[in-house]
Amino acid sequence: MPHDVSQVLAMVALFLLIPFGPIVYLLFRSRLHQMPAARALVGPFAGITVAGLLLNAPALAVLGASVLAGLLLAYLWAAGSLRGLAVRRECSPVRLFPGDEAVLSVRIQNAKLLPLTRLDLANPIHAEGPWAYQRLPELLDISGTVEVREGIGPSLLIATSMAPYQTLTRRYDLTARRRGVYTIEPARVASGDPFAIFNRTAVLGERQEIVVYPTIYSPEDIGLPFREVLGDAIPDRALLDDPSLIAGSREYRPGDPLNRVHWKATARTGALSVRVHDPSTSANLLIVLNLNTAKFAWQGVDNDRMEAAIDAAASLAVWALDRGYPIGIRSNGAIRQSSAAPRVSPGASPRQATILLDHLARLSYSGLYGGEYMLLDETHRLEARTGIIFVTPLLSPEIISVLTAPKLANRISVVYCGRTGAPLIRGVPVHLANRAGMQRAAS
16 A cells, blocks of 8 residues: 555656656746756757656646747747848938937838737947047937947847838937047847747848038137138249139230240231230148147047147138138048048039048047158148148147248148147247137037
């Protein structure tokens, strides 16, 4: 009789251990935050199914087979979860000034019959430039949920579910805070089965770029006489006759050079005629922008002063272009994915303002060489009709030595954006950008 009781108890324990053993194991792993992988679930429940068949226990066999069928269904669901899924991001406008607002639209399309019970999108947003180390809301304020994800950095997060053939559009308000280039990388998408047993990830969508231009000030904002700055840089030789600008013709006078004879007009009128040229009053201007705020690169950079110089250069360039002056920019900074010296040749086309502002938006500190080397290089290539506006937060003895070179006499002016008072440079006009005015206008 005791033997029969022990045999019954053993059978009961076996029947309890087989179905509940795996469940207890899973609960134990869950408490330790170590949920087993999906493949680890197959073995225990396959064992339950086999045990139920061998012991002639239909309940156990049905339990094991049901779980295995559920795992198979979850696997197939997860395998198809990201098929037919498309993500598209659009920002309008994509060119902004600090303080401007835009709308970022994220469009998600589930073009299949299978619904998505869970869908997580992380849209990484990378900032380029001197402010990249700051928190994203201080640079580009977005109304949605922005968190720092490990491995991808600050990201705009979207968590949702989608019905079959549903299209979902989320819109976010965006405010530009700082100059720079902000890149929305392709979205990291995660989904899977409804029980979160199997997960699938993908990278969807195209790269979206948002460019924030420098701040544009008026002369009154920063106490800088733009007209005087440009006038000091225009060489007197620019007022000579420009042979490229033909105003018409007149009768030949004794002493006129023969190379000015207008042969077509002579043939038409029968009297010897010469060409008449207009004087060129719009000299080419080149803004030479020094981003170094200290004499040596190891001393670091004062980002506020560097930004003040970039803003002053942008303001001068736009003001000059509005008045028809051909203007370009050269700096000792760096532009990502470009090894060439950051330089835009003088021009006055309708697109020149956009080209210059886009160039300045991408500019960052390099520390490779000082402002004096950049000035020397431009002095060697200086044309007769080109003047230089030197915008700088630093005036070192080496820079002053180049500024006073004979070749730059009467064709260069300096805009100083430093923290200390500007030194007097004999024979070189120095204009001070009002630092307090720039700070008030930016706030």
